[in-house]
Amino acid sequence: MNPEFVRDAVSRFGDDPEGMGRFRRVVIGLAIAGKLAVERQRQSPAEMLDQIESEKTRLLRVDEISKPKRLPPVIDEQLPEGFADPSAFAPLGAVARIEKGLTGIQGAKSGSFPLVVTAAERGSCDHFDFDGAATIVPLVSSTGHGNASINRLHYQEGRFALGTILAAIFPYAPDLISARFIFEYLSTFKDELLVSRMTGTANVTLSIGRIAEVPIPLICPTVQRKADELMALCDQLEAAQAEREAARDTFTLATLAKLNTPDPETLGQDARFALANLAPLTTRPDQIKQLRQTILNLAVRGRLVAQDAADEPASELLSKLAKFRATERRRSDAFAPVENQTDLPLPKGWIAARFGEVFSIRTGYAFKSSTYAERGTLILRVVNFDRQGRFDLSDAKYIDGKHIDDKISKFHLVENDILMVMVGGTIGKTAKVGTHILPALLNQNMWRIRSYGDQMSVDFSFMLVRFLNQNIDNLTNSTHGHFAMGDYEQKVVPIPPLAEQHRIVAKVNELMALCDGLEASITKGEQVRSRLLEAVLHNALEPA
Known part of the structure; x- marks a missing residue:
């Protein structure tokens, strides 16, 4: 066994969170097979x-x-x-x-x-x-x-x-x-x-x-001692790996922090630096997650695409929304003015508004399990979609049409409705309704969110909701963590012109596709490194 050869192999092929675990398994496997040391009287x-x-x-x-x-x-x-x-x-x-x-x-x-x-x-x-x-x-x-x-x-x-x-x-x-x-x-x-x-x-x-x-x-004791030596080497390599990952994390966080709280004078330079260093910034899946969040933050702050003076300003859009809200909303408005109450410096043409000024929220209906049927209209429950917004109807529940009266029919969902869990351990989980799950009814513990009069880009609206919910972890630690609708409606959100919303969505889709490619590359790279590491270690550790 050549310790320097092992060090080199691990540094080249094992620099991932699971690499040292695989190394240890190889060592134990070879030890059990008696291939770590030669003993004449075994x-x-x-x-x-x-x-x-x-x-x-x-x-x-x-x-x-x-x-x-x-x-x-x-x-x-x-x-x-x-x-x-x-x-x-x-x-x-x-x-x-x-x-x-x-x-x-x-x-x-x-x-x-x-x-x-x-x-x-x-x-x-x-x-x-x-x-x-x-x-x-x-x-x-x-x-x-x-x-x-x-x-x-x-x-x-x-x-x-x-x-x-x-x-x-x-x-x-x-x-x-x-x-x-x-x-x-x-x-x-x-x-x-x-x-x-x-x-x-x-x-x-x-x-x-x-x-x-x-x-x-x-x-055999001789083999155990050899395994112990290699495990001590693992400890040293893990300590060095942890030091490298800590330095990389510091670099990544510092770079992304400049984009999350941008300085207008250096934003362009900071963004170019981040794009030029995507490879060292994103070597693990959790770092890709940070990058996705940064893209979302930049999108809703108006930092991804250029503003166009020809766009109809968002103030006009808000006036149109107010007209629709007046006809659709039963409760009287009680929205405090937003002027000088937002920490989001808005680009020209944007406007800050209360969430409830822009979006209509409806709470789901408490369906009784006794009304469940094997077929009929889908009762969409919290368990039917994950945190990535993907639907899973393997455990679907339905209601027969004869049980859908005028009261229940108000909970029908339509295409592009935004769903959000508002209570429990998955609070803040979101999804966008597609035609593949319709017809469907909204169950309890969720909100249905849609803009008044369909005046907003649905995809940008979905980004906005996810942006608001990005710090949701503080609520999930509570035994009875939940959102109060009145509080959520008072949240301040940045609204860009409608034309710019569409440009932002196109840019975000482009960048998210890049993240998908990076994520796939990381996964493939880990698999290749794992196979190379195991092959090299077998050759390095087995005695001649």
């Missing part, structure tokens, strides 16, 4: 297990451990993906003792001993619970709220205290199976081996018994 898995059983008998005789529970042998279904020989594995509980933490984290007193908790950093404690090398596994979900997840495992040596919501794994025969190797192996496959065994609804937990069932490869 022990078989059965021989190693016999030696571990002998050591357990000795420890039991001198009263250092309690009698271990017998566990059934590992079967194919328990193995991580990519492994197919259960005879090379043993249940974790057969090769190591698993101890629950003894120290209450909140009540722990500071001291000279490390206190291992779920966070990355250790605490301190005035006493120790255990002494030795151990792999530490959290017993509770990292995210809670019914989601099974584990952020990290820990490796700890010497005397340490352990929180009660974690468990320590101590090999019975450390000279045969090291705690460090168990840590690296479980960390690499934590989702498949540990997270998948978590149970519970509101409180998702992992039991000692379920940890004991996890299959552990029985690998």
